[in-house]
Amino acid sequence: MSESVSVRCPVCRREHLYAAPSYPCTCGAPVHPPLDRHGAPMAVTHQVWDEAWVAVECAVCGHKAEWPQPELGCACGTVLRIPVSGGQDPAPGVEPGAGDPAPPRRTFQPITIRTARDAVTVAALYLRWLGYQDIRRADQRPPSGISLAARGLLAQVDPTVRPASPRDVECLWLTAMTESAHCVYFSLAGYTTEARTRADSLGVPLFVLDLTGTPQPVNGLADELGAQT
Incomplete structure (x- = not known):
């Protein structure tokens, strides 16, 4: 404790x-x-x-x-x-998780979402739970929200109260395509029907961030991603 x-x-x-x-x-x-x-x-x-x-x-x-x-x-x-004592910088030349054996996956531990920053934190924690250990902020700025990046993955986190649109999904997919990366979308307010249809056609997993801090899959691609071991 x-x-x-x-x-x-x-x-x-x-x-x-x-x-x-x-x-x-x-x-x-x-x-x-x-x-x-x-x-x-x-x-x-x-x-x-x-x-x-x-x-x-x-x-x-x-x-x-x-x-x-x-x-x-x-x-x-x-x-x-609040200041933290010692050991704040990652070890030089070592990527977190690089070469580490994958431990058995534990149950995801949610964090209550009260702010936009909490939403980004939950998405980062969930991606780390999925096995992406080198989570960082992406260089690109999306039309809305914040982009997170990991090796071979680009994620968008939208903490606004507006449901994500087809254009939001397309922009994420196009950016990921230029980097030869997979992509995943996290939204606090959900998605329009058209956005869900577009995500299915482009192969983009969609998650909704509920206020308890547990990402909920919206489409089958998200179900498959969350079921991976």
Whole structure:
């Protein structure tokens, strides 16, 4: 269980007791980002993807993977980034998961979706659960949402309240085609009927992100992807 640390908001000076959330390692053990008790929290004025993740090593199997940087929302409206002690950078020259034996797949552990960032985190966790360990933000900017990339895969995460359209699906498919990669779409608001039809014809797996944090397959391609071992 993660230890709690006292955090003071640098804006309003309120005191908070914060415990880092746990995430499931591929071996099934819970992983907690190690909090720096002596570090000062930083007020986040805007989110930068590269700064929103931290590399954490599993204490059980030693596998290192990237997880969301601990953050806390203060009652004054300030988002505080909680400092993490040591070992924040991935090992140089080593891709997470490269050459590692594939462990038996555990049950996916959902994370409640409250923000757009939570939706992106859930999609990244689900892709990692499927076996894609080198999840990162893609270089391309989609028409809506955020693109995630892994070796041989391009994923789009749309956390808006608008159902994805056929054009959204086509743009993802075309971008993936130019990179000779497979693609998958995650949407918080679902898809139009036309988008589902277009996805089936193009071979794009579709998932809906429910608020409990569990990606739900929308078409048969998504069912097949989620059933892979």
